[in-house]
Amino acid sequence: MPLDPARQGLTIGDLSERTGLAPSAIRFYETHGIVAPLRNAGGHRRYARADIRRLSFAMAAQKLGLPLAEIAGHMAGLPADRAPSKADWTRIGTEIRALLDARIDALTRLRDNLDGCIGCGCLSMETCTLWNPDDRLATKGTGPRLVLRD
Template sequence: MTKSEKIKTLQGISVGEVAERSGVAISTLHFYEAEGLIESWRNGGNHRRYSRDVLRRIAVIRVAQRAGVPLKEVAEALKTLPQGRTPNAKDWARLSAVWKAELDQRIETLSRLRDELTGCIGCGCLSLKACPLRNPGDRLAADGNGPLLLSGSGEN
């Protein structure tokens, strides 16, 4: 590492450089910081600075978001890392395994919803015995006939 690289490492990188290198808007970086996902400090000129490892942390955040993991879950997962450090390959394997199980469950639920939704769109009534979305197991049958959900008599 050259002397100028060492100095730059100690000084950190600017918010603009982090935004450019990560592909994330500056406002998003500020949001991530407010949510406790990343950290910065202020230099002598009161400019926001980041350590270089924040780029990897942002990459992990972005991948998790693309996979549908809510930011609150990402923040909690990152807090489990020793001393709040940036995730390494072993950490990523552990975090992604948890998220994969949650994603598999969501995919299963959405697939079932997709398959059942087609039948409901075909009938349009949302109160038939066969409607698994609004009246599973025909639970509204005991309340009588008609559009119970629309009249406010049945459960939502």
């Protein structure tokens, strides 16, 4: 089904099948500027194949916890009129790569802290700074500072 000349592009149903997104979700993403399909004579949306990639990218970024607005911000750098080039995707990919690294770091730190605390048996003691961020840390801000600092 690659760009059937008769149909001049992919329907929203095609995209739905290939991305797993509901048509309503795809239309919703359109309002956020993540895709910008053309219309055929009858007013129906017609998508380019590159839009599959756009949506896949948006889905991946969402799994990282990015809000749609921010995703749209990153994707605003992609060309609207032509299929994004390698350089286009590489730049965006690099941005996301940094976010991934940060997130992996944070989770790894949290895991290691958790391991350490379980190992030392301090979880039941009042002196554990991991689950008991009181007195010593009370003046340094709020929250479980040793566990989460991102």
